[in-house]
Amino acid sequence: MKVLKSKKTLIDYVERQREMGKKIGFAPTMGALHRGHLSLYKAAKKENDEVISSIFVNPTQFNNPDDFQKYPKTLEKDLELLEKAGVDAVYVPNVEEMYPDGLNSKKYDFDGLENEMEGKYRPGHFDGVGTIVEELFRQVQPHNAYFGEKDYQQLAIIKKMIEKTKLPVKIHGVPTLREEDGLAMSSRNVRLTETQRKEATIIYETLTKVKEWFKVISLEEIKQKVTDIFRNSNFELEYFVIADEETLKEANAIDEDKKYRAFIVAYADTVRLIDNMHLG
Known part of the structure; x- marks a missing residue:
């Protein structure tokens, strides 16, 4: 697996793959990888000749500086997991590579998607997401890109960005991967205490009840x-x-x-957990 640390080495690598006629699949991450992330690469491998990952903790999508500082960074372990998952190359840029003109987000119009749910609680968050994902798409030039449905609003925002920018990338949503007790896999789960981890099943259990109630009340x-x-x-x-x-x-x-989905965001002390479920 190639580890690419600069925009130049990435673009050279991508150009070689494209010259060979390879179809490129891509899934960007912020690291602290778990099996949920790896399911994105499993999906990508089925539909592409070359699978690329990226690891970059994007400062402009954090509203809470403390949350940014505490975001788990496990690069060595992440690279091992990606190699085992059969990823061909991983892009690990620094902040200067992604934000050469300073930490400023572009302003986007996502047709109102950005004003719902997360947008109300995290102003500017989706401008940060859009800025970094658009820049990664322009550098990696993938044919297909893969995102988890756990961040369903983010998935919808990225699809809208593609529609607006007309970038030639097909976006694929991958179903949420869960622990055996139903908890959605998340990089933030490692910050839960043992007791909080046991109690965190309340989110999935509640969503399951909502799915039942939706038909009758x-x-x-x-x-x-x-x-x-x-x-x-x-x-x-x-x-x-x-x-x-x-x-x-x-x-x-x-x-x-119409189709409907239930969304829950809850805090265990300072750890923010999100989940959602299609209601059928």
Whole structure:
């Protein structure tokens, strides 16, 4: 596996692959890799000749500087995992490579997707995501790119960015990979205490109940039940939303022609966990 540390070495490498007629699959990460990330490369290997990863902790998408400082950095272990997963090359740029003109995000119009859910709680977050993903796409020039559905809003934002920028990249969503007890795999899980880790199943268990309730009780009743569950737990609910999968706007009534998804964000002390589930 090639480890590419500069934009020049990356672009030279990519150009050689393209000259050989290879189809390139790409999945960017912020490191601290787990099996959820590796499922992206498994999907990429099925559809591409060359699979590229990147590891870059993007400062402009963190609203909380403390969260940025505490984000786990495990580069050596990450590189071992990527090699075992059959990744062909990994791009590990520094901040100067990605932000040569200083840490400034581009301003995007994502047709309102950026104003829902995460956008309300993390202003500017999706400008940071869009800036770094667009720059990575321009450097890596992939044919296909892969993102996990755990960050469903991010996936929708990236699809919208492709639509707006007309970059020739096909975006693929990969289903959330879960632990045996249902907890969505996340780099932040390692920051949970043993007790918090056991209790964190409350998020998946609640989403599963919401899926059942969605067929039989009102949206207002569901919201109240979810609020009560978290009020009686050690987790602080930041938000619970049932939203239209396409617009991500919160549902006030159910339209049979639309698809819906439930989203939960909760804190275990200072660790922020997110998850979602299609409601069928």
